[in-house]
Amino acid sequence: MRVKKYIRGLLSVACFGATAWLASGLAQAESLPANSAQDDQFLALRTAARSDDQLGAANLAARLGDYVIPSYVAYYKIKPRIRNLVAPESEIREYLTRYDGSAIADRLRNDWLIELGKAGMWSTFDEQYPLFVLNDDTQLKCFALTSRAMKGANVADEARALLTAPKDYGQGCTSLIAALMQNRQFTDNDLWVQIRQAVESGNAAVAKRMLVSTETSAAAFQQVIDKPALTLARGPGADRASHELFLIALGQAAKSSAPLAATFLTGASARLTPAEMAQGWAQIAMPAAFKLAPEVIDYWRKTDSAPLSYEAYQWKVRSSLRAGDWALVRSTIEAMPQALRSDSAWTYWLGRAYRHEGKKEAAQQQFQSIASGYGFYGQLALEELGQKITLPAGPTPSTPGDIALMAQNAGFKRALKFYDLNLRYEGIREWNWELRKMNDRQLLAAAEFARQSDVLDRMVSTSDRTRQEIDFTQRFPAPHLEMMNANTRPLSLDTAWVYGLIRQESRFIKNARSQVGASGLMQIMPATAKFVARKIGLTEFGQGQINDINTNLLLGTSYLSMVQNDLDGSEVLATAAYNAGPGRSRTWRASLTRPVEGAIFAETIPFSETRGYVKNVMSNTIYYSVLFDNGPQSLKARLGKITPKNFAESDLP
Template sequence: MFQMKWIAGVALAAASVLFAPATLAKKPAAFASDDEVFLALRDAARNGDANRAAELASRLGNYAIPSYVDYFRLRPRINTAGEQEIRDYLSRYEGSAIADRLRNDWLLELGRTRNWTLFDEQYPQFVLNDDNQVKCYALTSKALKGQDVVDDARGVLVNTQNYGEACALLIVTLVEAKQFTQDDVWTYVRMIGESGFANTLRRIASVTDASETALVQAFEKPDGILARGPGGNRASREVFILALGRSAKNDPSRAVSALVKAAEQLNEREREHAWAQIALQASMKLAPDAIVYWHRTNGARLSPDGYQWKARAALRAGEWKLVKSTVEAMPANLKNDAAWIYWLGRAHLAEGDQEEAKRLFGSIADQTNFYGQLALEELGRKVTVPPRAKAPTAEEIAPMAENAGFRRALKFFDLNMRFEGYREWNWELRKMDERQHLAAAEYARQKNVLDRMVNTSDRTKSELDFTQRFPTPFRDVMVAATERLSLDMAWVYGLIRQESRFIMNARSHVGASGLMQLMPATAQFVARKIGMGNFSQHQVNDIGTNITLGTNYLNMVLHDLEGSQALATAAYNAGPGRPRAWRSTLPRVVEGAIFAESIPFTETRDYVKKVLSNATYYAALFEDKPQSLKARLGSVAPKGFATSELP
């Protein structure tokens, strides 16, 4: 189990009470307050228990946040509630975050029931429009009316984990409308196979020219398909290719043997797709032969993961020509990502095209992220803290304290309802300019809601305040802990910023706790190693204890991995054994940035880049001089370590 997972936060006791006390209704002894009733109502709504939700909501007639009481009462009945009841709710709370959330819920139900007339009326009023399935339903509705939506559909159908029923319906609809060809269908079949969503495969089986039984067998029992071979028609050959990818997920070499044996029964295009299926799985296992398989894919149309892992395999192998051709073949949304702009610039640099490389680096050098920082260094400059914007005045901050959405957010944070709090906070930020973002961030600082301060300040592009973006709470404790271990304090703060965003009592969904998000077993292990007597698990959220245990653990993995911050950061997130295994697969010494980009766990890959980017800015703040992210990343050598006793 990972040392760190995403933060599922807990309450900030420091948030002040901003609402008048609710009138107390008579309640059973099980509930000590209206807040407890409200939390139970939220849980009943999440569980789809309409009767329980109605009963609990009836006790909260005078609760401080009636829009959410009414939402939690209505949400479990979204599929049975009358149209007028839903319209009344939307009208009553028009313009609010929770009304937009209910419209999202309703649109999903309208799409599911194919009520396109009402869907088309409501969809333009969905403000956030951030639900992929709603977008798929909207495109389906247009396609059913004869509109050409192919380009928009391809933009939406990039992430198979968000397909659900809606995006599968879109694929079926576009095939039936002859807007998608069988080439399109099989592209999405392979993408679904890569991601592992069998139900989605079943939903589009009817438009594949293959039986659902064959598709499911290729998905769930691929080796049986491989034993029979490709067959004589396109559908059976495509099923065989799907099975190759599924088999390679467990054993790439077995899939390679099957493909080599059957190669003459596939045409050139089919062989390219087959090799791509195997190459992707081999790349994600960091297999040294992955680059060989990618060379056999030529110009095959790949999935988003396929393009990115082909480029990563080329980076690991030092094949800059392949890096360049792969990035240039990526769809626009990937090609325009800062990561691939940077690596394309590096590929041009490797070929001697300095002008184009400089142009590419210059296009992202103003971004305050990992690849923006690296691009800046490629242009001969180091990472510095930008000039601080004029601090928000009391007059600018005052409206933030009066903002109803922020007041609701703080109430939710106090109730450990961070998801609802984030919704309310971010809804208000949509309406604000950069000066107001700085003022809102400063208000969050005053209320000691540091995660909102950081995230709000991070939104600004020209008005920058890095004291908001990179706070240093508990600095006296941190100085003592890091000096005792000769540990880089900038790195520790960079890690905490990513781990918990300074939510003091943060607890992840896997049980990691506190600022440094320590797993129970890790905390116990470190306490024993450093001789912390009488340690008990309830102490892990104590600030001093959490920092002491966290810095000691970080110091242990750093020494275990020969002082590499890149490897140790990965170890803190994914466990010490994994980065040792990952480095052992390297074909050569690589830059730390290449190691980070090719980490096979998406969460850990993102984590390492963000922590070291954070650390570079913290160092610039602490030392008041330019810093090098490249130096911090160092290089990673392909040699193993002795087995460690670390958990």
């Protein structure tokens, strides 16, 4: 009797849910008048699809039978029903056939493959996966390895190479780990590496999903995360799992106090193997590295040859750079997995380490391998080879005929339509899809078409893809130059630096708005705009003016000047402050125990966004300086040295 009541309850809930779903779908469609603009209906359709509102999407799609982008109308109609494979397979296949070769069809195939992987429908998955053109979804790569493993293939090495960034793990990757544990392609070592890596990157929920392959309860694991001191006080137990939980607890405790965690580790040394001790020091070193703690270098030196995560390898090098331990810089980079070691940053710093050890030829080889690159470390490597930064000869301009061909490109037309609708994500997807198979001449013509269409972010991005023919006027545009100079000259602010910052901030999108509310070319936060306006006496400023180009430049340059003056004129510190806030920039500087190169300071900024931001802005600035000054430039000279506040030469040991 109780079971029948339970079933009736489920049915009533289901009926209520279906009624609510029907009502929401009807409300979505009926909220727009029948004579509303098609663009408004299309935007409502997109919202319905992204909310998994099947009925609302169907009703709105029915109104848009002659809309200018039919492939997206059809996509948004079917998308809510892709989830859990509600849509019939025949309908999905018909869509993929009708829009074969388009960006949105590839997107739909991505959506479908995820659901096929979740459902374990491997026959259809294996048929469709090779047709997924972009192949940029980590979860799908995990599903593909799972499918092969279930057919008897040994994929352990491929899985280890893939599973390095837990933030990208979905169900597909945790399922892959479970499958490889079950068929014994992964060992307990592999599993605990993955669990530690997930916790280290702040993804405890991902780590918890992997616990099903251990004998550790979710409650015990959660206590390690929330109250690591309790685990450390008990010490490592007798079995493997308790040792691993002790190591994880060290990392958690080190977030509050690395010295305290170090005390617990030292106290447990008699019950841990040398390999576990080394891993324990690595667990402590990572949180200490993020805090730029001076004692972190001692922790890293005790890690010996412990296997590290990709992030830990990089922070071991960064801490070594700050401490001036070039031997540890070299040995750590040499121990990196090849995929990580080949990054231009570590190629450059390995070259510097070799040179410091007197290995001039080995250093030159490292620098030469990246000196042709146009980014931060390519520029620095060029200078290490004794050359200044200049511009190559520009290419032959695109002809009107070349540009006319781009104007006829259907994907570009869709992209521009999306830009008009302020749907930049869709616009970028359509635009970039068309660039995949273009040669340099076609890319330059596409970039020029973007310039003429006033979508400068696409111009910059497109021109950045060329390899042999380089047009720096496309890559580094300087719109509104007269207006810019009128704002920078009274402040004695370097115009090249401001353009370098804008290129990174907004890519010259005039109405750009970030997720946190920053606006305009210089991406100014509302509170900052109000503060600066008051400081400079702009008495009639209103938030509605923030996207006005001249007002945005006035406020942005004024703020940048204030920040630079507060930080002793350092462009590196001021650039970091513009992105992360002056307080953080001052804190990072205060953590220095000695002067360091500007490049070392930039590389060791704890925030990954700010770290990349500073390097990109300073690299951009150099190219703008070359363009404006029409002469060679030095990035190393511009970066200079970053010293602790009020530092004097007499402070040196």
